[in-house]
Amino acid sequence: MNGAPPALDVVDETFLAVPPSTVKAAFADPAAWRRYWPDLQLEVYTDRGDEGLRWTVKGALVGTMEVWLEPMLDGTVLHYFLRATPTTGTLRPRDLRREFDRRARAAKAIALELKEILEDGREPGLPPQAHPSPGHRP
Template structure:
């Protein structure tokens, strides 16, 4: 976390493995209603739609910057990469408040990923066939 004019105050990176194909994860993020549910205080505008590889957005609202979800196919699933590079809008934050904001945003990103993992995997472990294939 740094706070200069050239660098965003928040630079958050998260990675989570999901045992589902990238297209399954991409379908969740393709719906703008999901964006409002996951990031209610942000206004997102897609500037790169990479289909099953994810999305890149410009961010306005409580934060100003960019955000990306990159979906990387790995083995029998997807690594969900999340990047947020932004600065809080409005008055500059004290270092302590900036650390709390960083922690809040990082925890929220992981909570989204873990919720998707639970929902989309539906109990499937890595290496197991999808439930629809089990006989």
């Protein structure tokens, strides 16, 4: 980047009713990165353990990305930050808004997919072993 602020500054937060180590495991494998962000090449510059990862970003965007995992209540707040500039050159404001919206929706889709998979139906506030079975009706 040339010293100018990034063209895209995407921030997202999602609560997952699982410990940070469980969420971290979902981001540990670089194959997952290629699935989540197929047009980006990521290189870890800080591995914060159960607190998350920070990457440099190349490919369709140039900049940085971070997944910060904050312990909260009985789970984790998954914070996502993407600060980058498209490599396609100068985009019109309308095109930048579209790219921002696309990246923000993709970030939320990743978080909600992880929420569904990792929580496996667990209700917040209930211990993992105490959540009702899928067919159980109160």
